[in-house]
Structures are given as C-alpha cells and as structure tokens.
Amino acid sequence: MSGEMNPILECRNLSKKYNHQTYALNDLSLSLGRGQIVGLLGPNGSGKTTLIKLINGLLIPSGGSVLIDGMAPGVDTKKLISYLPERSYLDDSMKVKDIIHYFTDFYENFHADKAYEMLADLEISPEARMRTLSKGTKEKVQLILVMSREAKLYILDEPIGGVDPAARDYILHTILSNYSEDATILLSTHLIHDIENVLDHVLFLQNGRLVLNASVDDIRMEQQKSVDILFREVFRC
Amino acid sequence: MPWELDNDRPIYLQLMERIQQDIVSGVYHAGDKLPSVRDLAIDAAVNPNTMQKALSELERSGLLHSRRTSGRFITEDETMLQELRDRLADRHIHDFMEKMKQLGFREDETLKKIQDAIKEEQ
Numbered sequence: 306m307s308g309e310m311n312p313i314l315e316c317r318n319l320s321k322k323y324n325h326q327t328y329a330l331n332d333l334s335l336s337l338g339r340g341q342i343v344g345l346l347g348p349n350g351s352g353k354t355t356l357i358k359l360i361n362g363l364l365i366p367s368g369g370s371v372l373i374d375g376m377a378p379g380v381d382t383k384k385l386i387s388y389l390p391e392r393s394y395l396d397d398s399m400k401v402k403d404i405i406h407y408f409t410d411f412y413e414n415f416h417a418d419k420a421y422e423m424l425a426d427l428e429i430s431p432e433a434r435m436r437t438l439s440k441g442t443k444e445k446v447q448l449i450l451v452m453s454r455e456a457k458l459y460i461l462d463e464p465i466g467g468v469d470p471a472a473r474d475y476i477l478h479t480i481l482s483n484y485s486e487d488a489t490i491l492l493s494t495h496l497i498h499d500i501e502n503v504l505d506h507v508l509f510l511q512n513g514r515l516v517l518n519a520s521v522d523d524i525r526m527e528q529q530k531s532v533d534i535l536f537r538e539v540f541r542c
Numbered sequence: 543m544p545w546e547l548d549n550d551r552p553i554y555l556q557l558m559e560r561i562q563q564d565i566v567s568g569v570y571h572a573g574d575k576l577p578s579v580r581d582l583a584i585d586a587a588v589n590p591n592t593m594q595k596a597l598s599e600l601e602r603s604g605l606l607h608s609r610r611t612s613g614r615f616i617t618e619d620e621t622m623l624q625e626l627r628d629r630l631a632d633r634h635i636h637d638f639m640e641k642m643k644q645l646g647f648r649e650d651e652t653l654k655k656i657q658d659a660i661k662e663e664q
Binding site for chain 1: 544547549550551552553554580583584586587588589590591592595
C-alpha cells in the first residue's frame with residue numbers, strides 16, 4: 306500500500322518536446338505509490354511510450370523531472386525497474402533457455418526457476434528458438450522474462466496486444482500472481498475492458514497531457530460506468 | 543474462471559456481494575477460514591488491493607474476523623448469518639419487484655404470477 310514510504314515514481318512538470326515545437330508530453334505531474342497496478346491509457350500518439358521511455362532513461366526530458374524511488378534515471382534505477390518494451394529486443398536466433406541464461410547473468414534479481422515454471426505453465430519449450438515462435442508466444446516469453454525479475458517497478462508497454470483472449474487471461478493471472486506486494490506495475494494498453502478489474506488506478510493521456518488520474522472504483526462510483534466506457538467518451542473520434 | 547462482474551458498479555462492492563453470496567449458499571461455512579487475499583484476487587481476476595478493501599469492509603460489518611497471524615474467518619454468529627440471508631433475499635425481491643413494475647404489472651398481478659409459478663414447479 307502507498308503511504309509512509311516515498312513514491313516509487315514521481316514526475317514533476319515533466320515535458321518532452323520533439324523538433325523544438327511538438328510536445329509529446331506536456332507538463333505532466335504525477336506520483337505513484339507502492340503496491341499498485343496502474344493503467345496508462347490513451348490513444349496512439351498520446352504520449353504513453355514517451356513517458357515510459359523517459360522513466361527508463363531512454364529519452365532526456367525537455368523540462369521538469371522524473372524520479373524513481375527518489376533517484377533520476379540511471380544505472381541504479383535500472384536495477385529497480387523491470388521493463389517490457391513495446392517491441393522485442395531479443396535475438397531471434399537464440400533459444401529460450403539461452404535467453405534465460407543470459408538474463409540470469411545480466412540481472413542479479415532475475416529468478417530462472419520462476420521463468421521455467423511459467424514457461425511450463427504456458428507450454429513453451431525452453432529448447433525452442435525465438436524465431437520459430439508465433440508473435441503471441443514471443444510476447445509471452447518476454448513477459449515471463451520481465452515478471453521473473455524481482456523489481457520495485459514493472460513497466461509493461463502493451464503486454465497483451467498480440468495474444469488471444471485465453472492467453473490474455475493467463476497473462477493477467479501471471480501478472481497478478483508474480484509481482485511482490487510492495488511492487489508497482491505501470492501498464493499501458495488499448496484493451497481496457499480486458500484489464501480494468503486488475504487495475505487500482507488509471508491515468509488517461511491525451512495529446513501529451515494527463516487528463517485523468519483516478520481509482521477505478523472511484524470512477525465507477527462517481528460516473529456509474531466502466532473505465533472502458535469513460536475512455537470511449539473522453540476519446541471519441 | 544474469473545468472477546462475473548458488472549462493469550458499471552464499483553468492483554469492491556461486487557466482491558463483497560459475491561463473498562456474502564458464497565457464505566449464504568454454503569460455499570463457506572460458519573467459522574471457515576477464507577483463502578488469502580492474493581489467492582482470492584487471483585481467483586476473481588481482480589486487483590489484490592480491491593479484494594483487500596472488500597474483505598476489510600466485510601470485517602467491519604462483523605461477517606468476517608481476522609486473527610492476527612492465521613488469517614480471516616467467517617463469523618460463527620448464526621444470528622448474523624441468518625440476517626445476512628434475509629437481507630440478500632430482500633434485495634432479490636426488491637430487484638424483482640422493480641422489474642415487474644417496469645413490465646407494467648401491479649402488485650396483485652405480480653403476486654398471482656408468483657403463486658402460479660410455484661404451483662407449476664410443484
């Protein structure tokens with residue numbers, strides 16, 4: 306639960322400008338407590354991936370600051386964050402078990418036994434080469450790798466995009482059963498309907514601005530509608 | 543299977559209702575230990591904090607009580623369980639009466655319908 310401890314993520318007046326004029330992110334301030342699952346929602350081009358890249362130190366802010374556990378993005382914060390990028394960075398010629406070996410070497414907080422357990426649950430062979438796997442299965446392998454790290458902040462960029470509904474259920478199950486209670490998960494998705502029951506909190510981004518920051522049950526209580534329906538109203542084309 | 547939840551009402555309220563329902567219908571018995579928050583949340587496919595809130599509310603109502611280290615238990619107060627059962631029945635009847643009203647039935651017509659249905663089932 307959030308509270309006495311300092312927030313795991315804090316953004317203060319965070320901005321990112323491209324080409325000196327277009328704001329990808331505009332004056333965004335927010336604070337995420339520990340032990341929460343937070344949905345980062347918004348249409349394409351609203352700034353979700355820009356925010357995620359700023360948190361991971363892959364982009365430099367044009368203004369304002371981002372702090373992870375009180376620290377600016379850097380070597381120390383990379384140990385605290387387990388990040389699932391939108392696109393795969395894994396070498397297609399590698400076998401699943403080789404990647405697990407690689408992760409074990411690379412991250413001291415990676416638990417190979419946990420990864421093997423999840424692979425078995427999803428009936429993915431550790432002997433399979435990445436290139437032979439379907440798009441959905443590759444996504445599952447990546448999620449398994451990310452969730453097998455013991456992190457304080459998990460950042461999942463579109464984790465359920467490419468998989469079928471049954472696998473989606475399993476992925477949500479995997480997320481729910483594998484994060485530690487004081488860790489926070491920040492998860493971006495288009496598929497709100499499938500995921501809103503597992504979220505504490507949602508952030509709506511529109512044209513680089515934070516337009517809503519509220520708990521799922523507060524939204525339901527006040528509006529008598531789901532986050533999914535509210536989203537469709539806010540972002541009606 | 544994830545629990546079936548409506549999408550226009552707060553989730554924690556629906557979790558409370560579902561657990562109350564499970565208590566009345568005998569899935570759990572008086573004095574039973576409830577599964578952990580995490581296990582219930584995974585079973586329902588909901589956020590653990592939301593499940594925690596539902597259980598805390600049920601605890602406040604007296605239906606559940608927690609023992610510091612050993613978990614949460616269903617009350618053994620039979621009067622309270624009987625009251626819960628009555629309350630759930632009242633809610634179903636209220637909802638039913640509302641729907642019948644919307645369909646244009648007067649109360650006496652609704653009562654007749656119920657009596658006919660009971661006769662048919664016997």
